[in-house]
Amino acid sequence: MGAHHYAVDVVWSGATTDYRSYSRNHEARVPGRPPIPGSADPQFRGDPARWNxxxxxxxxxxxxxxxxxxxxxxxxxxxxxxxxxxxxxxxxxxxxxxxxxxxxxxxxxxxxxxxxxxxxxxxxxxxxxxxxxxxxxxxxxxxxxx
Structure with missing residues:
Protein backbone atom coordinates (compact mmCIF):
# COMPACT_ATOMS: atom_id res chain seq x y z
CA MET A 1 0.00 0.00 0.00
CA GLY A 2 1.46 3.35 -1.02
CA ALA A 3 1.53 6.69 0.69
CA HIS A 4 -1.73 8.56 1.28
CA HIS A 5 -1.73 12.31 0.79
CA TYR A 6 -4.07 14.83 2.37
CA ALA A 7 -4.36 18.48 1.42
CA VAL A 8 -6.22 21.08 3.48
CA ASP A 9 -6.26 24.82 2.91
CA VAL A 10 -6.27 26.96 6.06
CA VAL A 11 -7.37 30.50 5.26
CA TRP A 12 -7.15 33.62 7.44
CA SER A 13 -7.30 37.29 6.63
CA GLY A 14 -7.08 40.38 8.77
CA ALA A 15 -4.36 42.53 10.23
CA THR A 16 -1.87 41.67 12.96
CA THR A 17 -1.39 45.08 14.52
CA ASP A 18 -0.80 43.68 18.00
CA TYR A 19 -1.35 40.42 19.90
CA ARG A 20 -4.60 41.50 21.55
CA SER A 21 -6.38 42.88 18.50
CA TYR A 22 -6.13 40.45 15.60
CA SER A 23 -8.81 37.89 14.87
CA ARG A 24 -8.00 34.25 15.40
CA ASN A 25 -10.93 33.20 13.18
CA HIS A 26 -10.06 31.14 10.12
CA GLU A 27 -11.42 28.30 8.01
CA ALA A 28 -10.09 24.89 7.09
CA ARG A 29 -11.17 24.06 3.55
CA VAL A 30 -11.17 21.01 1.31
CA PRO A 31 -12.80 21.21 -2.14
CA GLY A 32 -16.30 19.77 -2.22
CA ARG A 33 -16.83 19.87 1.54
CA PRO A 34 -18.22 22.46 3.95
CA PRO A 35 -15.53 24.60 5.55
CA ILE A 36 -14.64 24.07 9.21
CA PRO A 37 -14.81 27.36 11.10
CA GLY A 38 -11.75 27.55 13.33
CA SER A 39 -10.29 29.85 15.94
CA ALA A 40 -7.93 29.69 18.89
CA ASP A 41 -8.97 28.32 22.25
CA PRO A 42 -10.94 31.07 24.05
CA GLN A 43 -8.18 31.36 26.68
CA PHE A 44 -5.91 32.46 23.79
CA ARG A 45 -8.36 35.10 22.55
CA GLY A 46 -10.27 32.74 20.27
CA ASP A 47 -13.95 32.58 19.40
CA PRO A 48 -15.70 29.98 21.60
CA ALA A 49 -18.30 29.39 18.88
CA ARG A 50 -15.65 27.96 16.53
CA TRP A 51 -13.57 24.78 16.60
CA ASN A 52 -10.04 25.15 17.94
Whole structure:
Protein backbone atom coordinates (compact mmCIF):
# COMPACT_ATOMS: atom_id res chain seq x y z
CA MET A 1 0.00 0.00 0.00
CA GLY A 2 1.46 3.35 -1.02
CA ALA A 3 1.53 6.69 0.69
CA HIS A 4 -1.73 8.56 1.28
CA HIS A 5 -1.73 12.31 0.79
CA TYR A 6 -4.07 14.83 2.37
CA ALA A 7 -4.36 18.48 1.42
CA VAL A 8 -6.22 21.08 3.48
CA ASP A 9 -6.26 24.82 2.91
CA VAL A 10 -6.27 26.96 6.06
CA VAL A 11 -7.37 30.50 5.26
CA TRP A 12 -7.15 33.62 7.44
CA SER A 13 -7.30 37.29 6.63
CA GLY A 14 -7.08 40.38 8.77
CA ALA A 15 -4.36 42.53 10.23
CA THR A 16 -1.87 41.67 12.96
CA THR A 17 -1.39 45.08 14.52
CA ASP A 18 -0.80 43.68 18.00
CA TYR A 19 -1.35 40.42 19.90
CA ARG A 20 -4.60 41.50 21.55
CA SER A 21 -6.38 42.88 18.50
CA TYR A 22 -6.13 40.45 15.60
CA SER A 23 -8.81 37.89 14.87
CA ARG A 24 -8.00 34.25 15.40
CA ASN A 25 -10.93 33.20 13.18
CA HIS A 26 -10.06 31.14 10.12
CA GLU A 27 -11.42 28.30 8.01
CA ALA A 28 -10.09 24.89 7.09
CA ARG A 29 -11.17 24.06 3.55
CA VAL A 30 -11.17 21.01 1.31
CA PRO A 31 -12.80 21.21 -2.14
CA GLY A 32 -16.30 19.77 -2.22
CA ARG A 33 -16.83 19.87 1.54
CA PRO A 34 -18.22 22.46 3.95
CA PRO A 35 -15.53 24.60 5.55
CA ILE A 36 -14.64 24.07 9.21
CA PRO A 37 -14.81 27.36 11.10
CA GLY A 38 -11.75 27.55 13.33
CA SER A 39 -10.29 29.85 15.94
CA ALA A 40 -7.93 29.69 18.89
CA ASP A 41 -8.97 28.32 22.25
CA PRO A 42 -10.94 31.07 24.05
CA GLN A 43 -8.18 31.36 26.68
CA PHE A 44 -5.91 32.46 23.79
CA ARG A 45 -8.36 35.10 22.55
CA GLY A 46 -10.27 32.74 20.27
CA ASP A 47 -13.95 32.58 19.40
CA PRO A 48 -15.70 29.98 21.60
CA ALA A 49 -18.30 29.39 18.88
CA ARG A 50 -15.65 27.96 16.53
CA TRP A 51 -13.57 24.78 16.60
CA ASN A 52 -10.04 25.15 17.94
CA UNK A 53 -7.09 22.96 16.90
CA UNK A 54 -7.02 21.17 20.24
CA UNK A 55 -10.67 20.11 19.90
CA UNK A 56 -10.07 19.00 16.32
CA UNK A 57 -7.14 16.83 17.40
CA UNK A 58 -9.19 15.09 20.10
CA UNK A 59 -12.08 14.66 17.65
CA UNK A 60 -9.77 13.18 15.00
CA UNK A 61 -8.39 10.63 17.46
CA UNK A 62 -11.91 9.65 18.57
CA UNK A 63 -13.08 9.33 14.95
CA UNK A 64 -10.09 7.23 13.90
CA UNK A 65 -10.66 4.80 16.79
CA UNK A 66 -14.41 4.62 16.06
CA UNK A 67 -13.92 3.90 12.36
CA UNK A 68 -11.45 1.10 13.05
CA UNK A 69 -13.69 -0.29 15.79
CA UNK A 70 -16.77 -0.38 13.55
CA UNK A 71 -14.70 -2.04 10.81
CA UNK A 72 -13.51 -4.74 13.22
CA UNK A 73 -17.01 -5.32 14.59
CA UNK A 74 -18.42 -5.68 11.07
CA UNK A 75 -15.67 -8.18 10.20
CA UNK A 76 -16.43 -10.13 13.41
CA UNK A 77 -20.18 -10.18 12.77
CA UNK A 78 -20.90 -8.03 15.82
CA UNK A 79 -23.90 -5.78 15.29
CA UNK A 80 -23.37 -2.24 16.60
CA UNK A 81 -26.36 0.09 16.76
CA UNK A 82 -24.91 3.07 18.62
CA UNK A 83 -21.45 4.50 19.24
CA UNK A 84 -20.80 7.64 21.26
CA UNK A 85 -17.49 8.91 22.57
CA UNK A 86 -17.03 11.63 25.18
CA UNK A 87 -13.31 11.96 24.43
CA UNK A 88 -11.11 14.17 26.59
CA UNK A 89 -7.66 15.64 26.13
CA UNK A 90 -5.27 17.23 28.59
CA UNK A 91 -2.46 19.59 27.75
CA UNK A 92 -0.14 21.93 29.58
CA UNK A 93 1.19 25.22 28.21
CA UNK A 94 3.40 23.45 25.66
CA UNK A 95 1.97 20.11 24.59
CA UNK A 96 -0.71 17.48 24.92
CA UNK A 97 -0.16 15.16 27.87
CA UNK A 98 -2.75 12.60 26.81
CA UNK A 99 -6.13 11.86 25.30
CA UNK A 100 -8.62 9.40 26.73
CA UNK A 101 -11.42 8.01 24.63
CA UNK A 102 -14.63 7.12 26.47
CA UNK A 103 -16.68 5.24 23.88
CA UNK A 104 -20.06 3.84 24.86
CA UNK A 105 -21.21 1.21 22.42
CA UNK A 106 -24.50 -0.62 22.06
CA UNK A 107 -24.39 -4.05 20.42
CA UNK A 108 -27.34 -6.14 19.29
CA UNK A 109 -26.35 -9.44 20.92
CA UNK A 110 -25.72 -9.68 24.67
CA UNK A 111 -23.56 -12.78 24.15
CA UNK A 112 -21.08 -10.67 22.10
CA UNK A 113 -20.49 -7.89 24.66
CA UNK A 114 -17.14 -9.31 25.82
CA UNK A 115 -15.95 -9.86 22.25
CA UNK A 116 -17.03 -6.34 21.32
CA UNK A 117 -15.20 -4.93 24.33
CA UNK A 118 -12.01 -6.77 23.39
CA UNK A 119 -11.97 -5.27 19.89
CA UNK A 120 -11.10 -1.85 21.32
CA UNK A 121 -7.51 -2.97 21.88
CA UNK A 122 -7.19 -3.95 18.22
CA UNK A 123 -8.86 -0.72 17.05
CA UNK A 124 -6.37 1.22 19.16
CA UNK A 125 -3.47 -0.74 17.69
CA UNK A 126 -4.64 -0.02 14.14
CA UNK A 127 -5.57 3.66 14.54
CA UNK A 128 -3.17 5.60 12.32
CA UNK A 129 -3.58 8.81 14.27
CA UNK A 130 -3.06 7.29 17.72
CA UNK A 131 0.08 5.61 16.37
CA UNK A 132 1.36 9.02 15.22
CA UNK A 133 1.06 10.84 18.55
CA UNK A 134 3.91 11.48 20.98
CA UNK A 135 1.58 11.29 23.97
CA UNK A 136 -0.58 8.47 25.34
CA UNK A 137 -3.95 7.82 23.73
CA UNK A 138 -5.95 5.51 25.98
CA UNK A 139 -9.50 4.21 25.90
CA UNK A 140 -12.04 3.33 28.56
CA UNK A 141 -14.91 1.71 26.66
CA UNK A 142 -18.30 0.64 27.90
CA UNK A 143 -20.16 -1.93 25.81
CA UNK A 144 -23.79 -2.76 26.47
CA UNK A 145 -26.44 -4.83 24.71
CA UNK A 146 -29.59 -3.14 23.62
Missing amino acids: PEQLLVAALAECHMLWYLHLCADAGIGVTDYRDAATGVMNDQRFLGVTLHPRITVTDATRVDAAHALHAEAHRRCYLANSMNFPVTHAPIVVAG
